[in-house]
Amino acid sequence: MSVSAQRISTTVSLNDGRVRVGLQVGRWLTHGSFPYAWLVLILAAVGIPLVSGDYWLNAILIPFLILSLAGLGLNLLTGYAGQTSLGSGGFMAVGAFATYAFLIHFQLSFLLAIFLGGAVAALVGLFFGLPSAKIKGFYLMVTSLAAQFFLEWVFVKFPWFYNYSSSATLSSPPMTVLGWDIASPVSKYYLVLLLVAFLTWIAVNLTRSQAGRNWMAIRDMDTAAAVIGIRVHRSKILAFAISSFYLGIAGALWVFAYLGSAGVQSFGLQRSFQILFIIIIGGLGSISGNFIGAAFISLLPLLLDYIAHTFFAGMVDAGLLQNLQKVIFGSLIVWFLIKEPEGIARFISHLRGRLSVWPLRF
Amino acid sequence: MKHPFFMQSLLAVALSASLGLGAVATAFAAEQYVPLPTYRVGPYASSGTLWWAGTLDYFRYINEVEGGINGVKINYEEFETEWSPDRTVEVYERVKKGKNGSPLAFFFTHSTPASYALIEKAAADKIPLIDPAGGRTESTDGTVFPYAFPLLFNYYSQASTGINFIAQKEGGFDKLKGKKIVTVYHDSAYGRETQAAIKLLAEKYGFENIQIPVADPGNEQSPQWRRVREIKPDWVFLRTWGVSTPVAIKTAARFGIPVDHIIGDVWAGSEADVIPAGAAAKGYQALAPYPGGATFDVHQRLKKHILDAGKSDLKDKKFFGSVYYNIGLVNAALAVEALRTGYQKFGNRPLNGEEGRWAFEHLVIDNARLKAIGFTGLLQPIQITAKDHEGGGAARIQQWDGKQWQLKTDWIQADRDTLRPLIEAKANAYAKEKGITRRDLSKEQ
Numbered sequence: 001m002s003v004s005a006q007r008i009s010t011t012v013s014l015n016d017g018r019v020r021v022g023l024q025v026g027r028w029l030t031h032g033s034f035p036y037a038w039l040v041l042i043l044a045a046v047g048i049p050l051v052s053g054d055y056w057l058n059a060i061l062i063p064f065l066i067l068s069l070a071g072l073g074l075n076l077l078t079g080y081a082g083q084t085s086l087g088s089g090g091f092m093a094v095g096a097f098a099t100y101a102f103l104i105h106f107q108l109s110f111l112l113a114i115f116l117g118g119a120v121a122a123l124v125g126l127f128f129g130l131p132s133a134k135i136k137g138f139y140l141m142v143t144s145l146a147a148q149f150f151l152e153w154v155f156v157k158f159p160w161f162y163n164y165s166s167s168a169t170l171s172s173p174p175m176t177v178l179g180w181d182i183a184s185p186v187s188k189y190y191l192v193l194l195l196v197a198f199l200t201w202i203a204v205n206l207t208r209s210q211a212g213r214n215w216m217a218i219r220d221m222d223t224a225a226a227v228i229g230i231r232v233h234r235s236k237i238l239a240f241a242i243s244s245f246y247l248g249i250a251g252a253l254w255v256f257a258y259l260g261s262a263g264v265q266s267f268g269l270q271r272s273f274q275i276l277f278i279i280i281i282g283g284l285g286s287i288s289g290n291f292i293g294a295a296f297i298s299l300l301p302l303l304l305d306y307i308a309h310t311f312f313a314g315m316v317d318a319g320l321l322q323n324l325q326k327v328i329f330g331s332l333i334v335w336f337l338i339k340e341p342e343g344i345a346r347f348i349s350h351l352r353g354r355l356s357v358w359p360l361r362f
Numbered sequence: 363m364k365h366p367f368f369m370q371s372l373l374a375v376a377l378s379a380s381l382g383l384g385a386v387a388t389a390f391a392a393e394q395y396v397p398l399p400t401y402r403v404g405p406y407a408s409s410g411t412l413w414w415a416g417t418l419d420y421f422r423y424i425n426e427v428e429g430g431i432n433g434v435k436i437n438y439e440e441f442e443t444e445w446s447p448d449r450t451v452e453v454y455e456r457v458k459k460g461k462n463g464s465p466l467a468f469f470f471t472h473s474t475p476a477s478y479a480l481i482e483k484a485a486a487d488k489i490p491l492i493d494p495a496g497g498r499t500e501s502t503d504g505t506v507f508p509y510a511f512p513l514l515f516n517y518y519s520q521a522s523t524g525i526n527f528i529a530q531k532e533g534g535f536d537k538l539k540g541k542k543i544v545t546v547y548h549d550s551a552y553g554r555e556t557q558a559a560i561k562l563l564a565e566k567y568g569f570e571n572i573q574i575p576v577a578d579p580g581n582e583q584s585p586q587w588r589r590v591r592e593i594k595p596d597w598v599f600l601r602t603w604g605v606s607t608p609v610a611i612k613t614a615a616r617f618g619i620p621v622d623h624i625i626g627d628v629w630a631g632s633e634a635d636v637i638p639a640g641a642a643a644k645g646y647q648a649l650a651p652y653p654g655g656a657t658f659d660v661h662q663r664l665k666k667h668i669l670d671a672g673k674s675d676l677k678d679k680k681f682f683g684s685v686y687y688n689i690g691l692v693n694a695a696l697a698v699e700a701l702r703t704g705y706q707k708f709g710n711r712p713l714n715g716e717e718g719r720w721a722f723e724h725l726v727i728d729n730a731r732l733k734a735i736g737f738t739g740l741l742q743p744i745q746i747t748a749k750d751h752e753g754g755g756a757a758r759i760q761q762w763d764g765k766q767w768q769l770k771t772d773w774i775q776a777d778r779d780t781l782r783p784l785i786e787a788k789a790n791a792y793a794k795e796k797g798i799t800r801r802d803l804s805k806e807q
Contacts, residue, residue: 054455055455055456055458055459058451058455058483059451059452059454059455059456060452063448063452153577156549156550166499166554166555166557166558166788167474167478167498167551167554167555168550168551168554169475169478169551171478171482171795173795173796174796174797258451259447259448259451259479260479260482260483261478261479261481261482262447262475262478262479263475263478263550263551265447265475265550265551266447266448266475302452305441305442309439309441313439318400318402318414318440318675319402319403319411319677322402322403322442323402323403325442326403
């Protein structure tokens with residue numbers, strides 16, 4: 001009974017609902033009162049590698065998890081702390097290139113290199129977070145655009161970052177983690193899954209900590225937050241740093257666990273938009289929303305492509321078929337955002353709330 | 363708690379349906395599966411639609427008029443990638459096991475970034491990656507890269523052919539000494555690939571090598587061309603891509619750089635590059651491993667059997683014979699001839715990746731063969747070996763007369779002997795980094 005009462009409270013109190021959805025996911029993870037998150041994790045760790053082949057691991061699950069992690073990074077900044085950013089791609093690039101530098105120039109082990117890469121991204125994020133003291137909203141977004149373009153330029157301009165290769169691309173050296181050889185799709189999948197699960201757990205706890213509560217207070221009204229004694233600028237900069245840390249790890253995984261070789265083009269403005277769409281569609285200020293949003297953005301086009309290939313190939317002109325898929329995908333985004341402007345995570349929690357009190361209409 | 367069961371049953375139905383389809387599909391084979399990563403939507407759609415029209419028209423011609431390759435039909439399937447390497451990787455993973463009982467003999471990447479991303483995976487899966495006039499330059503060395511083919515015209519050859527043409531214009535290599543040659547390049551992997559080659563050639567011939575980058579997308583280039591004017595170069599080698607090419611041509615005209623002293627490379631030499639530049643492009647020359655024009659033999663055959671029969675993929679017939687259409691044709695022909703070579707050795711059945719590699723490594727298209735398939739003048743004679751995965755290395759020069767491309771020269775060969783040590787050094791560095799031992803060709807048949 002207490003569980004369903006809790007659910008109803010989530011659906012009824014709309015004003016602080018965003019906080020509650022986040023809190024509730026946290027409660028599932030840490031208190032075990034709601035075992036879905038653990039169930040999903042166990043399924044992902046044991047079930048999926050058993051039933052799926054290389055295609056699923058390499059081409060679908062690994063990029064999906066990495067994009068979810070990137071979404072998580074941006075969501076901490078935008079969804080929790082309320083600071084807009086279009087520099088996600090740039091911060092991912094910092095993580096990727098810094099990790100590569102630690103691997104190649106300093107010969108560090110992969111796990112150490114990727115965390116240091118994330119730390120470098122955090123420092124860079126901290127630096128580009130400084131203007132947030134004076135600038136808000138859309139104007140802040142424009143300054144983060146500057147970060148995006150500047151970082152792209154840096155990683156093309158200085159050949160040290162890509163080890164003087166003629167094509168300015170990174171390529172992953174053979175990797176081991178604590179003696180475990182990361183070469184097969186399954187081992188890469190486990191590496192990504194472990195890192196993503198660990199970082200998600202940290203993020204959940206972070207949002208429930210003092211820092212997380214400060215962020216949400218600033219997001220909801222920064223003047224009020226300052227009045228009650230929160231050091232607003234410090235909190236904002238911290239959000240920038242932690243968000244960039246997550247994005248940096250995601251960027252490094254994108255190169256070393258997914259593509260194997262990539263240039264700065266993989267982290268262009270297009271990527272920043274993709275991550276922004278993930279959190280808007282999944283749900284701002286929600287942890288599970290990142291995973292849902294990443295699934296929507298990265299898996300739905302593939303599903304549409306599959307349907308088109310299975311049922312319509314040869315019947316409809318190929319170019320038209322491709323454009324139709326884009327139209328359907330776009331319409332779905334519009335439909336979802338009209339139906340639930342706060343993202344699919346909220347949509348699902350509404351649905352669950354209604355089902356739990358089912359014969360009685362909500 | 364009803365919805366999970368509903369989802370489960372839905373999944374079960376979907377799963378059994380797909381398994382059932384798979385079982386039915388394996389019943390018929392004997393068609394060679396050829397997946398095509400395409401870009402009919404996205405920023406490069408205007409070239410992509412013509413490119414795959416050419417490829418599809420040629421495959422249709424082979425299937426419907428010639429009855430397949432030695433009787434084996436091509437089962438082609440398109441996959442949209444929007445020229446994004448991520449999507450190309452996804453497509454590769456989806457198709458690498460083959461389809462309908464046909465294994466995958468090779469995989470067209472048609473994108474240098476995608477070739478880079480896939481190079482290790484494909485080597486592990488033993489599937490040849492085919493990227494004509496692109497790809498990773500050092501993968502020309504097939505003893506380190508057995509499964510990568512930067513077919514026809516790699517980036518070093520592009521640089522060298524450009525320099526050779528300039529020497530021809532100047533009246534000999536000795537005349538290059540002291541000349542200033544500026545390269546204006548798109549600041550990307552593609553744009554930078556030729557730098558090492560031009561540096562080497564500059565040392566050899568004594569010309570001054572000046573490199574000027576244009577940042578992507580390159581729709582404002584005044585600073586670059588102001589610098590070019592200050593340098594007063596003898597020749598400009600233009601290695602741009604997409605919108606940066608017409609902008610470069612127009613800006614160059616504004617700064618008074620004579621257009622007939624600008625030489626575009628392969629990916630800056632199509633109709634899409636010169637028509638937007640208008641009158642400024644008249645007299646512009648470009649390297650053409652894939653010359654434009656609809657007067658070649660194969661075009662007569664396609665016109666008769668495909669275009670006039672209403673089977674063409676081309677929406678607007680005025681693009682018949684455009685550069686991108688011909689790129690599609692030539693690439694399709696390379697695939698078809700390689701498969702034919704493989705069928706002669708392994709029998710007329712779908713080939714797998716290892717057999718596909720053998721086929722490409724024994725591909726020979728001489729002048730007689732070119733005449734037979736109607737590609738004389740459109741495709742250069744080509745011979746690929748296990749050591750040399752490029753096989754061609756020549757281009758013609760075409761000049762834009764304001765309405766269409768005019769071919770000005772016969773095939774100009776790149777100085778491949780000079781460049782080979784550079785390629786081998788890079789391949790060695792790669793082998794060392796990845797712990798690869800070179801193939802010992804004497805132990806292979």
